[in-house]
Amino acid sequence: MAMNGNGKALDANSLPVKEYDGIIIGGGGSGLMSSLQLAQSGMNTAVISKVFPTRSHTVSAQGGITCAIASADPNDDWRWHMYDTVKGSDFIGDQDSIEYMCQEGPATVFELENMGLPFSRTEEGKIYQRAFGGQSKDYGKGGQAERTCAAADRTGHALLHTLYQANVKAGTNFLSEWFAVDLVLNSENQATGVIAFEIESGEAYFLKAKATVLATGGAGRIYKSTTNALINTGDGTGMALRAGLAVQDMEMWQFHPTGIHGAGTLVTEGCRGEGGYLINKDGERFMERYAPNAKDLASRDVVARSMMLEIIEGRGCGPEADHCFLKLDHLGADLLHKRLPGITELSKTFAGIDPAEHPIPVVPTCHYAMGGIPTNVNGQVITQKADGSDSLVEGLYAAGEAACVSVHGGNRLGGNSLLDLVVFGRSAGLHIEESFKQGIDIKDPSKEDINKALRNINRVNISSDGENASVIKKDLQEIMQTSFGVFRREDNMESGIKVIEEIRARAESLHLADKSSRFNTARIEALELLNLLEVAEATAISANERKESRGAHSRDDFPDRDDENWLKHSIYFKGNKEISKRDVNFRPKIVQAFQPFARTY
Amino acid sequence: MNSIATEQISTLKISIYRYDPDTGNKPFMQEMDIDIPSDKDIMVLDALHLAKEQDPSISFRRSCREGVCGSDGMNINGKNGLGCITPLSEVVKKNKLEIRPLPGLPVVKDLIVDMTQFVDQYKKIRPYLISDKEDNGKEIPQTVEDRDKLDGLYECILCGCCSTACPSFWWNPDKFLGPAALLQAYRFISDSRDTAREERLDQLEDAFSVFRCHGIMNCVSVCPKGLNPTKAINEIKKMLVKRAL
Ligand SMILES: Cc1cc2nc3c(=O)[nH]c(=O)nc-3n(C[C@H](O)[C@H](O)[C@H](O)COP(=O)(O)OP(=O)(O)OC[C@H]3O[C@@H](n4cnc5c(N)ncnc54)[C@H](O)[C@@H]3O)c2cc1C
Ligand code: SF4
Ligand code: SF4
Numbered sequence: 001m002a003m004n005g006n007g008k009a010l011d012a013n014s015l016p017v018k019e020y021d022g023i024i025i026g027g028g029g030s031g032l033m034s035s036l037q038l039a040q041s042g043m044n045t046a047v048i049s050k051v052f053p054t055r056s057h058t059v060s061a062q063g064g065i066t067c068a069i070a071s072a073d074p075n076d077d078w079r080w081h082m083y084d085t086v087k088g089s090d091f092i093g094d095q096d097s098i099e100y101m102c103q104e105g106p107a108t109v110f111e112l113e114n115m116g117l118p119f120s121r122t123e124e125g126k127i128y129q130r131a132f133g134g135q136s137k138d139y140g141k142g143g144q145a146e147r148t149c150a151a152a153d154r155t156g157h158a159l160l161h162t163l164y165q166a167n168v169k170a171g172t173n174f175l176s177e178w179f180a181v182d183l184v185l186n187s188e189n190q191a192t193g194v195i196a197f198e199i200e201s202g203e204a205y206f207l208k209a210k211a212t213v214l215a216t217g218g219a220g221r222i223y224k225s226t227t228n229a230l231i232n233t234g235d236g237t238g239m240a241l242r243a244g245l246a247v248q249d250m251e252m253w254q255f256h257p258t259g260i261h262g263a264g265t266l267v268t269e270g271c272r273g274e275g276g277y278l279i280n281k282d283g284e285r286f287m288e289r290y291a292p293n294a295k296d297l298a299s300r301d302v303v304a305r306s307m308m309l310e311i312i313e314g315r316g317c318g319p320e321a322d323h324c325f326l327k328l329d330h331l332g333a334d335l336l337h338k339r340l341p342g343i344t345e346l347s348k349t350f351a352g353i354d355p356a357e358h359p360i361p362v363v364p365t366c367h368y369a370m371g372g373i374p375t376n377v378n379g380q381v382i383t384q385k386a387d388g389s390d391s392l393v394e395g396l397y398a399a400g401e402a403a404c405v406s407v408h409g410g411n412r413l414g415g416n417s418l419l420d421l422v423v424f425g426r427s428a429g430l431h432i433e434e435s436f437k438q439g440i441d442i443k444d445p446s447k448e449d450i451n452k453a454l455r456n457i458n459r460v461n462i463s464s465d466g467e468n469a470s471v472i473k474k475d476l477q478e479i480m481q482t483s484f485g486v487f488r489r490e491d492n493m494e495s496g497i498k499v500i501e502e503i504r505a506r507a508e509s510l511h512l513a514d515k516s517s518r519f520n521t522a523r524i525e526a527l528e529l530l531n532l533l534e535v536a537e538a539t540a541i542s543a544n545e546r547k548e549s550r551g552a553h554s555r556d557d558f559p560d561r562d563d564e565n566w567l568k569h570s571i572y573f574k575g576n577k578e579i580s581k582r583d584v585n586f587r588p589k590i591v592q593a594f595q596p597f598a599r600t601y
Numbered sequence: 602m603n604s605i606a607t608e609q610i611s612t613l614k615i616s617i618y619r620y621d622p623d624t625g626n627k628p629f630m631q632e633m634d635i636d637i638p639s640d641k642d643i644m645v646l647d648a649l650h651l652a653k654e655q656d657p658s659i660s661f662r663r664s665c666r667e668g669v670c671g672s673d674g675m676n677i678n679g680k681n682g683l684g685c686i687t688p689l690s691e692v693v694k695k696n697k698l699e700i701r702p703l704p705g706l707p708v709v710k711d712l713i714v715d716m717t718q719f720v721d722q723y724k725k726i727r728p729y730l731i732s733d734k735e736d737n738g739k740e741i742p743q744t745v746e747d748r749d750k751l752d753g754l755y756e757c758i759l760c761g762c763c764s765t766a767c768p769s770f771w772w773n774p775d776k777f778l779g780p781a782a783l784l785q786a787y788r789f790i791s792d793s794r795d796t797a798r799e800e801r802l803d804q805l806e807d808a809f810s811v812f813r814c815h816g817i818m819n820c821v822s823v824c825p826k827g828l829n830p831t832k833a834i835n836e837i838k839k840m841l842v843k844r845a846l
Contacts, residue, residue: 051662052716054759055670069740113740116730116792118748118755125742154756157669161755165729200709229665265667346667349686468657514658518623519710522657 004202005517009458012206012450015195019208020044022432025180025194025236026215027053029061029156029421030400032163034213034379037429039170043436048175048196048207050231050524053164057217057229058421061156062342063132063270064148065112065422066415067105071122072129072146073137078102079591080137081147085416088134088299089370089409090551090561091596092249092569094585097405100377101416101423103590108422109149117162119151120339130339131273132414134299134601144297146273148415153268153342159418175207179524180235182453183212183243183396186445191381191396193445194239195453199524202517204457206450210440211395211432214240214373214381215425218401221528222536223366223485224477227259227266231528236402238531240373241538241574242456245393246383248404248569248582249371250535251543251553254412255486257303259365261323263350266367267343267360269414272296274339276328278307279359280315286324291601298601301411301552304364308486311363318361325359332356364486369535370412370552371542372404374569374582379403379428384571388580395442397428406569406584410551459508460526466511469526476503476529480536484543489556493544500537507533538572545579546570563596611639613693615652617659618701621710628708630699631656637689645677646684648698649712661712668825671758674765675712676701681762681823703765705774719761722778726786726804731797747793754788754833756826757781763820763830769813776809780820780830783811787833790840802840811837 002015022038024031027049038045049056070076082102086093113119113127120128127149135145151158167174181195184206193208219234220226237247257278258267272278277296280286290306291298298306307324310316317325328336328343333356336344340355347355374382379397382390399405400421407420483496507529514522548562549555568581586593612634620628635651637643646663653659661684662672668686675684678692678699692698706714734741764770764779778786786805789795805811811834820830 051664051670051672052720052759055662055664055672057665057670059670059758060665060667107738110738110740111736114730114732114736116789116794118751118792119740121743121745121748123745125744127740151755154669157758158755168724169727169729229670231664342669349668349688470654470657516621516623516658518621519660519713520658521660525657 002204003517004197004204004457004461004520004523005515007462007515009462010204010454012447012454015204015206015450017206017208020046021209021436022211022213023048023193023207023209024213024215026056026217026400027174027176028056028215028217028400029058029160029163029418030425031213031215032160032167033422033425034215034399034429035172036163036166036170037426038432039167039172041433043433046173046175046207048178048180050177050179050199052176053174054161056160057232058156058160060229061159061418062153062266062268063273064130064150064155064415065109065159065418066132066135066148066413067109067419068102068147069106069109069127069129069149071126076137076145076147078105080139080145082591083139083594084134084136085407085413086594087140087599088411088413090411090599091409091567092406092550092584093409094406095588095593096585097377097407099588099590101407101419104423105419108426112159112162112422115162115166117151117158119149130270131297133269133272133294133297133303134413135297144294148270148273150270153270153340155418179527180239181457181527183239184445184450184453185243186443186449188443190394190442192442195457200519202520210442211397211435213379213428214396214398214402215400216402218369219532219535220366222477222480222532222539224481225259225264226366227256227264228367233528233531234535235528235531236398237372238534241534244573244575245381246374246571246573247372247538248374248571249406249542250538250572251546251570252370252410252551253366253539254300254368254370254552255304255364256367257300257307257364258326258362259367260346260350261318261361261363264365265346265350266365267326267346267362269300271326271328271340271343274335275331276326279325279327280310281317281321282315286310294601299411300414301554302601304486305554307364323361323363326362327359328355329357329359368412368417369401370404370408370410372402373398375403375405377405377427378431379405379424380431384580384582395440397432399425399428410553456530457527460510460512460523461515463509463511466509467506468513469510469529472503472506472510473529473532476500476532476536479503480539484540487554487556488543490544493540497540497544500540504533504537534574541577542570542572542579567596609638609640610636613637613648613689614697615648616697616699617652617711619659619711620708642688642690644685645687645689645692645698645700646673648689649684649700660710669758671760674703674760674762676703681766683760683762683825686825703761705765705771716761718774719764719779719781722782723759723785725778726782727801728785728789730789730792730795732794733796741794743793750791751788753828754784754791757784757828758826760825762823762825766819766823768817768819769815773809773813777813778810780814780834783837784828784830784833787837790837802844805837806841811841
């Protein structure tokens with residue numbers, strides 16, 4: 001037995017090993033889709049999750065899953081969805097991945113429905129689809145599309161519970177409430193599994209596997225104000241960085257236009273899809289000025305910037321003039337009850353407002369990481385060699401928000417994350433299954449390899465002096481909020497980077513005062529802080545380095561998009577803290593690539 | 602929670618159930634004073650976070666902080682609820698707040714209970730769609746009216762507030778399925794796409810699975826999502842009785 005506790009360090013010599021064919025770290029939508037695929041293949045796999053699977057953040061998704069299933073419009077075409085997604089990404093989304101996602105999507109959505117997902121329905125008994133931002137028909141020429149498949153405004157809940165249920169049916173093996181600490185790579189840089197501990201007992205293990213999937217979700221908690229759950233701390237990204245692997249496009253954070261002012265909780269873009277709109281303090285529907293065609297259903301980056309400009313120019317609402325209003329009352333209580341019941345509940349709880357009567361105070365709020373661990377369409381993790389070429393990390397996969405297969409590029413379209421989860425969660429599973437058939441050869445790690453992966457947790461376990469993690473975390477969130485928000489500028493970012501360096505020094509010597517073994521949430525929060533820190537620093541340095549404005553990354557000092565120099569992914573390593581570039585894929589298999597053009601809505 | 606930017610502060614007496622079996626000590630109630638804003642309402646979960654700032658060893662589950670993940674079911678001044686969507690103004694009496702774990706389940710530590718029993722009961726009802734329709738690569742059609750029948754059922758977040766407030770669940774946890782599992786049983790029975798209705802009813806037919814519910818309605822009064830397990834249980838009972846005739 002190897003206990004976390006009593007101020008002692010863990011050691012490879014006494015660490016018990018559990019062996020699997022594959023382990024999936026994460027029980028959200030992406031992890032559960034991978035595990036379902038693997039359970040059906042009869043492999044010996046386990047899903048490990050730091051919370052009971054249905055408590056994963058996918059459960060919070062509201063508006064829906066975007067996919068050209070041709071329910072609202074029989075002529076809808078996955079190619080139109082692809083066009084919108086490429087444009088939405090501001091052209092740094094990889095077109096091979098986007099093509100794969102949009103084309104594979106419909107079969108996967110129907111499969112989810114067959115599994116039992118309680119989608120809302122049309123009068124013809126088909127899956128209900130609503131309008132979301134950035135959606136068009138006929139390659140932008142046919143007006144607004146309605147392409148987001150919805151279960152009222154609780155699509156994530158419906159999707160996650162359905163996937164959990166399907167996994168129960170398939171007999172998936174869950175290690176629920178286990179915390180993954182660090183990846184174990186061998187001398188050939190192959191992934192051999194992960195160090196993890198059972199939260200209830202505090203017992204640590206080496207979970208050895210020939211295939212490891214990082215499906216650990218987002219990291220919105222690097223910011224002070226976010227729509228993300230408290231557990232969204234970028235653990236997988238932190239693990240990849242500590243293992244010496246690359247991360248991609250980390251500067252690309254989506255600020256969602258409609259987080260509830262003061263609380264950060266989200267109200268879905270589906271509100272605007274159902275006919276709601278934003279107003280400033282004069283009651284003006286200001287999006288008509290910024291995006292004459294799409295108006296409130298322009299892309300999220302565009303709407304968020306417009307709102308911030310209204311606020312900066314003094315037309316914000318409320319006593320501090322620091323937010324806008326989302327008007328829904330004209331839709332009527334019936335529609336709100338039928339299509340947006342969850343929103344009605346949330347507004348009452350967190351804003352004290354009944355949207356059937358009053359507008360909801362909203363403000364752009366950190367929501368989604370477009371960047372992450374780079375992968376190909378099979379979910380295989382990519383890292384960059386010294387000469388700038390790609391190489392695959394054998395045995396390692398990533399999927400979902402933690403990954404960057406780059407279907408979202410510089411800006412994600414609403415409803416495309418849920419699709420990303422299920423399509424690429426599945427493709428990772430399929431690839432693992434296939435690799436097993438072919439035979440996988442992964443070399444065992446040495447004791448030193450394992451001890452390397454124990455360094456971080458041991459540092460926390462034996463800490464004897466220093467600050468409490470929660471204090472350091474607050475400072476980190478504060479600096480990210482002020483220096484790396486919707487609008488960015490060099491001087492501000494450079495001073496932000498310095499502050500982060502200081503925070504790193506403090507975090508290196510943080511103190512875990514409570515050394516108990518059993519369900520020690522303080523230990524988890526300390527480890528999560530170390531992950532947040534890696535993600536925040538990667539974000540900060542990448543943001544300062546990308547000297548242009550593209551998608552969600554908007555700089556006062558470089559207001560234009562620079563295709564000559566930056567039609568590229570940014571790549572960051574923790575080791576030298578330097579940024580390199582990686583080519584964007586413009587080679588879809590079926591359609592012709594979409595070439596960059598000026599992005600207006 | 603976003604940090605509290607406020608000038609007006611008042612003090613709240615909070616009393617939290619503490620227990621770590623590893624220490625060999627008995628459970629006790631830890632009393633503390635916390636500073637809370639007096640000019641705005643905060644949630645019970647926010648208050649717990651403030652307490653945890655003083656004593657980081659206090660353990661409780663939490664995640665989404667918006668009432669959809671179901672992590673933070675707890676007993677708040679005597680009533681089960683979710684910490685994250687229960688405002689202090691609703692529950693604090695005489696400036697006192699007492700927080701205990703959900704009753705009737707073994708305590709792992711502090712406010713954290715062992716949910717194994719609860720999850721096992723859920724799994725027993727076969728919580729997944731069973732359909733003998735052939736997969737034709739399209740959706741199984743469902744009318745708006747049939748879909749409406751799932752409203753008030755599918756939204757369950759498995760928080761456990763209902764089952765752990767149910768006396769029949771406390772007394773017969775191994776046999777009585779409890780309101781949460783039965784609500785989900787009814788969710789699948791009611792789904793026009795499910796073709797295993799009769800098998801599902803067969804499974805519920807014994808004297809305990811359903812019939813131990815005596816309609817005390819504790820479950821309804823605590824459900825944070827406003828769901829009505831009692832009604833679902835009654836519908837199942839009616840179906841069983843009708844079948845028996
Ligand atoms: C409020 C909100 C609404 C949204 N609405 C929509 C929408 O309508 N449509 C849409 O497409 N997208 C939406 N999104 C985005 C989308 O929900 C997320 O991007 C997506 O759910 C992420 O899924 P995931 O599988 O990658 O990760 P998650 O669902 O976050 O799951 C992560 C999993 O990893 C586990 N994990 C993490 N770290 C560890 C560790 N160290 N050890 C063990 N386990 C670990 C967790 O326990 C969890 O099971 C929304 C996001 C938010 C915040
Ligand atoms: S109504 Fe039935 S299920 Fe609900 S609390 Fe009472 S006995 Fe339990
Ligand atoms: S029925 Fe309500 S109280 Fe019971 S588990 Fe579901 S959401 Fe919680």
